[in-house]
Amino acid sequence: MTDDYHDWALATRAVRVGHRRTGEGEHSEPIFATSSFVFSSAAEAAARFSGAQPGNIYTRFTNPTVRAFEERLAALEGGEACVATASGMAAILATCIGLLRSGDHVVCSRSVFGTTTILFNKYLARLGVASSFVSLTDLMAWEAAIRPETRMLFLETPSNPLTEVADIRALAELAHARGCLLVVDNCFCTPILQRPLALGADIVIHSATKYLDGQGRCLGGAVVGGAKLVGEEVLGVIRTAGPSMSPFNAWVFLKGLETLALRMQAHCRNAAAVAAWLETRPGVRRVYFPGLASHPQHELAEHQQSGPGGILAFDLEGGREAAWQVIDSTRMLSITANLGDAKTTITHPATTTHGRLSAEEKAGAGIGEGLIRLAVGLEAVDDIRADLQRGLASL
Ligand SMILES: Cc1ncc(COP(=O)(O)O)c(C=O)c1O
Numbered sequence: 585m586t587d588d589y590h591d592w593a594l595a596t597r598a599v600r601v602g603h604r605r606t607g608e609g610e611h612s613e614p615i616f617a618t619s620s621f622v623f624s625s626a627a628e629a630a631a632r633f634s635g636a637q638p639g640n641i642y643t644r645f646t647n648p649t650v651r652a653f654e655e656r657l658a659a660l661e662g663g664e665a666c667v668a669t670a671s672g673m674a675a676i677l678a679t680c681i682g683l684l685r686s687g688d689h690v691v692c693s694r695s696v697f698g699t700t701t702i703l704f705n706k707y708l709a710r711l712g713v714a715s716s717f718v719s720l721t722d723l724m725a726w727e728a729a730i731r732p733e734t735r736m737l738f739l740e741t742p743s744n745p746l747t748e749v750a751d752i753r754a755l756a757e758l759a760h761a762r763g764c765l766l767v768v769d770n771c772f773c774t775p776i777l778q779r780p781l782a783l784g785a786d787i788v789i790h791s792a793t794k795y796l797d798g799q800g801r802c803l804g805g806a807v808v809g810g811a812k813l814v815g816e817e818v819l820g821v822i823r824t825a826g827p828s829m830s831p832f833n834a835w836v837f838l839k840g841l842e843t844l845a846l847r848m849q850a851h852c853r854n855a856a857a858v859a860a861w862l863e864t865r866p867g868v869r870r871v872y873f874p875g876l877a878s879h880p881q882h883e884l885a886e887h888q889q890s891g892p893g894g895i896l897a898f899d900l901e902g903g904r905e906a907a908w909q910v911i912d913s914t915r916m917l918s919i920t921a922n923l924g925d926a927k928t929t930i931t932h933p934a935t936t937t938h939g940r941l942s943a944e945e946k947a948g949a950g951i952g953e954g955l956i957r958l959a960v961g962l963e964a965v966d967d968i969r970a971d972l973q974r975g976l977a978s979l
Pocket of ligand 1 (some may be wrong): 671672673674697740744769771772790791792793803804805
């Protein structure tokens with residue numbers, strides 16, 4: 585039932601792709617909660633293991649529920665292959681282990697998720713992969729940082745937490761002209777708002793933990809891209825090293841994808857209303873949100889994304905004391921580092937998600953002490969604003 589999805593709109597793909605109904609006639613996708621699969625004979629087992637016969641062997645290799653999630657996300661991103669992983673970080677690690685070798689060099693945006701920076705700076709450095717960090721939006725800096733041994737450009741757009749927007753098409757052209765791969769973490773936008781592969785990127789990364797789930801239940805990740813790079817190289821790492829997605833989590837993500845298009849529209853609407861309101865509040869120095877005309881890459885975001893997304897950040901004049909005061913005055917918003925949830929979350933990046941960065945790295949990434957990140961959820965906008973207003977009014 586899913587072979588003709590190329591004619592379908594994204595909203596339809598998010599609901600329908602990937603489910604092959606079993607003989608039981610189930611309507612909702614089943615969870616194949618099994619670690620291994622049985623064979624009808626020793627000869628069939630041998631044929632599966634040798635690769636002569638396709639089919640399931642063991643859930644670290646393939647699982648029908650995980651496969652359904654992979655097919656659905658591949659169809660949404662427009663990729664030939666998708667490999668599901670145990671977390672977003674496992675997706676980034678598997679991509680790097682699969683595609684990089686000792687002696688290679690990576691150019692990475694300075695404004696990526698803090699743990700991604702540590703992965704490059706500490707752990708991949710130990711394996712002989714060097715990294716340079718550049719301003720996400722400075723195309724000339726990307727170009728200048730590329731060396732003969734550079735193999736990969738890595739970025740998130742919009743960035744976390746300052747929502748800077750990179751020109752994916754321009755960076756893809758640069759990467760390919762210099763023999764590099766462009767890898768885009770599409771966690772903030774999801775394929776509903778932005779499709780990096782169509783803009784020339786080679787690989788898309790997801791932390792499915794965020795919007796793909798949408799209700800903060802499970803950890804998961806995915807890598808989407810070409811049959812060779814992702815379907816062979818990255819898949820090989822997952823199968824061998826083992827950070828595979830569990831069938832239960834894949835099922836949760838399949839259910840999450842069914843409402844993704846609707847949810848993303850609602851997240852965008854709510855975030856736009858909160859961002860515009862925050863811009864009028866005394867004590868707020870600056871609001872970072874791609875949907876605002878004041879955002880430096882507003883036009884690019886309008887062109888590249890079909891919506892501004894649900895994440896915004898704002899900087900308070902009173903520094904850390906003011907930021908903590910606003911956070912601690914909330915009664916409804918969740919003080920948690922996660923994002924992409926139906927529940928609005930509020931975070932102080934300098935002491936949480938980006939807390940392990942050095943003072944120099946924080947300064948480079950523009951993470952000030954007065955900065956608050958909001959991942960605007962699906963509650964009524966008036967209630968979100970009222971919860972923030974309590975702290976803002978007390979500054
Ligand atoms: C943009 C981005 N990429 C990747 C990750 C890592 O994902 P996970 O927590 O699923 O490992 C996160 C997590 O917060 C993130 O915000």
